[in-house]
Amino acid sequence: MKVLKEFTIPFVGLKIGKHLFEYKVERAFFEYFEYEDFNDVSLDVSVVLEKKTTLLELHFKISGWVNVYCDLTNEPYNQTIENEFDLVVKFGEEYNDEYDDILIVPHGTYEINIQQYIYELSILAVPAKRVHPGVEDGTLDSEILKKLEELSPKVEENKNKEEDTDPRWDTLKKLLTDK
Template identity: 35%
Template sequence: MKEIKKYDINLVKLGNKSHSYEFELDDRFFELFEQDLVLGGNLKAVVELHKSELLLQLYFHITGTVRLTCDRSLEEFEHPLEVEQTLLVRYGPEDQELDVNVLQIVPETQYINIAQHLYDYIGLALPMKKLHPRFVEEDQQLEDNPEAEGLLIYSTGAADEEEDDDEDGPVDPRFAALKKLK
């Protein structure tokens, strides 16, 4: 619990101007969250906070590397990451999340903790397919050469209907009766 307090920003002492914060996100940061998405990392987060009477604007810039598990070989590897996100915090009658990047807090709020936002932004920047760098090159070659894996044929089923209209093959007697109704 004490570890997560490092990511608190004291709003009471802030004047209505711009403020800058730097956070180091290492393995201990990722241990704060019960997850298996990221094994660890070495990241630096720079947060620019612009405070006004009605609104807080937080600009996140996160750079560094995260340790992931390869989906294909289950090996650990370092993946470079660079994230830029914006979070808007407005004052309102109750605390609630209005949108993915818009929060509402009561004016009496003294601290805002950004640890979950940092973690979420890192998670959103991860690739869907986590591949060790040696496999990325192989996949790129397959994508560039579609004949390497084989030929994909797509059919909508329209060709089958056209064949039924021809009188070449035997037709189900039920459909023959329906054709006579035309």
């Protein structure tokens, strides 16, 4: 996969201390990854890189919204998302990314690309079950909701609970109350 240059941070020329990098992520970013679940995207990404003498610490913070389809009604809506992640970049003999929050890069490395981390944080911030806010508060008027209501099983009220029980169990119920 080709590297997007705007998400590459050259850290070699930076002074020791904290440095802020801000990005605006839109739908084209996810099209690059061939991810098509989002109709529209508006995310603000801030990355605080703290350069230390032997390692780098990156703190990612993502906030904004993604336009997705509701799992119940298939109506599009804007889902707000927020996510944070800390990454430690250490220097070693060879590249190693088998740990979730530690990245080991070779000693001669002078830049780091963070596009994959932004992509994964954005995807993981979206809830597994996407429900339109209008479904939850009852304000969404949809044909699918009407059909679901029509086809849902009706709850019958138990008019006489005593009549619904099997008389053979009544004797056993007396044992519970005869203490």
